[in-house]
Amino acid sequence: xxxxxxxxxxxxxxxxxxxxxxxxxxxxxxxxxxxxxxxxxxxxxxxxxxxxxxxxxxxxxxxxxxxxxxxxxxxxxxxxxxxxxxxxxxxxxxxxxxxxxxxxxxxxxxxxxxxxxxxxxxxxxxxxxxxxxxxxxxxxxxxxxxxxxxxxxxxxxxxxxxxxxxxxxxxxxxxxxxxxxxxxxxxxxxxxxxxxxxxxxxxxxxxxxxxxxxxxxxxxxxxxxxxxxxxxxxxxxxxxxxxxxxxxxxxxxxxxxxxxxxxxxxxxxxxxxxxxxxxxxxxxxxxxxxxxxxxxxxxxxxxxxxxxxxxxxxxxxxxxxxxxxxxxxxxxxxxxxxxxxxxxxxxxxxxxxxxxxxxxxxxxxx
Numbered sequence: 001x002x003x004x005x006x007x008x009x010x011x012x013x014x015x016x017x018x019x020x021x022x023x024x025x026x027x028x029x030x031x032x033x034x035x036x037x038x039x040x041x042x043x044x045x046x047x048x049x050x051x052x053x054x055x056x057x058x059x060x061x062x063x064x065x066x067x068x069x070x071x072x073x074x075x076x077x078x079x080x081x082x083x084x085x086x087x088x089x090x091x092x093x094x095x096x097x098x099x100x101x102x103x104x105x106x107x108x109x110x111x112x113x114x115x116x117x118x119x120x121x122x123x124x125x126x127x128x129x130x131x132x133x134x135x136x137x138x139x140x141x142x143x144x145x146x147x148x149x150x151x152x153x154x155x156x157x158x159x160x161x162x163x164x165x166x167x168x169x170x171x172x173x174x175x176x177x178x179x180x181x182x183x184x185x186x187x188x189x190x191x192x193x194x195x196x197x198x199x200x201x202x203x204x205x206x207x208x209x210x211x212x213x214x215x216x217x218x219x220x221x222x223x224x225x226x227x228x229x230x231x232x233x234x235x236x237x238x239x240x241x242x243x244x245x246x247x248x249x250x251x252x253x254x255x256x257x258x259x260x261x262x263x264x265x266x267x268x269x270x271x272x273x274x275x276x277x278x279x280x281x282x283x284x285x286x287x288x289x290x291x292x293x294x295x296x297x298x299x300x301x302x303x304x305x306x307x308x309x310x311x312x313x314x315x316x317x318x319x320x321x322x323x324x325x326x327x328x329x330x331x332x333x334x335x336x337x338x339x340x341x342x343x344x345x346x347x348x349x350x351x352x353x354x355x356x357x358x359x360x361x362x363x364x365x366x
Contacts, residue, residue: 002066002082002104008137009105012062016355019058019133019348022051023120024173025208025309025339027265027298028246030226030272032167034160036239037186043240045184047169048197048250050204051177053342054114056125058133063107070094072110087162093127096158101134114337117216119299119306123163124170127155132348142348148175153190165227168192177345179204181250197253201341207258208341209295209310209317211324213283214334217299217306229275242271262296262312269298282331283308286324293320307337 026049030036037045063069068085071077075090082104085095094108110129114120131151135143143151155171172182172192179198185191198204230239249264269287278284278299286308290297295312310320321336328334 002102005082005102005104006138007065007105008060008103009062009065011137011140012060012106013353015350015352017058017060017133017137017348017350019129019136019346020055021125021129021132021174021346022177022342022344023054023056023114023118023122023125024049024051024170025120025210025300026050026169026173027249027268028242029169030167030230031239031243031246032169032182032184033165033227034186035165035227036230037184039236040239040243041185041187043243045239045243046246046250047167047182047184047243048180048246048253049169049173049182050179050201050208050253050341051173051343051345052120052208052210053340053344054120054337055112056122056129056174057111057113058126058129059109059111060133060137061107061109063105065105068098068104069107070110071108073112074116092162093123093159094130096162097127097130097134100158101138103134103138106137115212115216115307117306118212119217121170121173123159124155124166125174127159128152128171128174128346131155132346136348136350140350142350143346149192151175152192156190173345175345177201178343179253179341181247195250197250198341201343203256204253204341206314207261207311207317208339209321209324210337210339211286211308211328212334212337213280213286213306213308214331215280215306226272226276233275235275238271238275242268245271258311258313259294262294262310262316265296265298265311266291269296272298282327282334285327289323289327290320293317293323295320309339 028047031045032047068080152171156168159166179201181195183193245264245268252261287297290310294316295310297310300307
């Protein structure tokens with residue numbers, strides 16, 4: 001059966017492939033899912049997000065022909081003999097991509113600069129990094145910009161098929177980078193339009209703050225819990241309002257009005273909380289601190305856990321940073337994450353064997 005597959009071991013014996021992608025912070029998530037996109041289409045659903053330099057890293061090197069060896073920091077290591085690959089469990093996404101591309105004879109390493117299940121779109125970032133690396137190994141060149149829309153759609157289709165009710169914003173942010181407003185189209189064909197919001201995304205640094213609560217967020221591989229709540233309640237107007245706040249948030253970034261951006265993010269979080277409230281007292285304390293500091297705040301994992309992020313004027317963010325640090329020291333769990341906006345989306349390199357590896361291969365997320 002694998003006679004139709006490509007053995008990468010010979011190519012990788014001379015050149016290793018490296019790829020990396022950013023994660024994201026968002027306002028207006030869940031409007032990018034197939035169901036909400038279809039039902040809200042008359043209101044033109046959108047999501048605003050900011051790509052951040054907490055990246056997923058992939059490296060391909062040679063391995064035994066007919067086999068794939070996978071090493072993921074935080075999840076473990078496993079050897080597979082193709083085409084017998086698991087489509088459930090922690091290696092499901094990788095297995096699906098290996099089957100799609102029809103490749104074997106490689107050692108796949110994945111390192112992340114963000115915590116597992118942090119709610120930052122890490123799965124989408126890993127998917128795009130894997131697609132970029134595998135395409136580069138097959139074609140001996142990185143994907144072209146003209147191919148990006150198709151890559152986002154393929155990545156979404158794959159994750160949506162495996163995990164049910166996944167959106168497109170994570171894959172889009174990982175591939176393109178930057179601060180963008182995404183306009184979703186889920187009618188007769190799957191599509192999106194991208195509106196860049198900020199030419200120099202480094203100007204956002206100092207206006208954003210990101211913290212890991214110390215616990216994974218509540219999302220599961222059985223589908224979006226937010227979407228399940230939507231189906232239970234039929235709260236169409238709520239998602240239209242969330243999308244409206246994302247559109248206002250995007251406009252505030254364009255005009256560098258960070259106080260207004262905070263107000264929009266806070267209102268988006270309030271709307272979302274009516275359907276999926278935050279209940280953990282530790283998370284509620286961080287949210288209250290942000291509100292008292294006149295910053296907008298939202299959780300990245302629906303219902304709490306994962307990360308909490310804030311946006312506002314620099315002096316207000318600096319004050320909030322001090323308060324959040326104090327809370328984490330008192331609790332002895334959770335911490336701030338080093339966050340900076342990035343215009344760099346998918347990055348792919350083909351390097352001769354023996355070239356100095358990136359520092360990320362020596363550390364990963366700790």
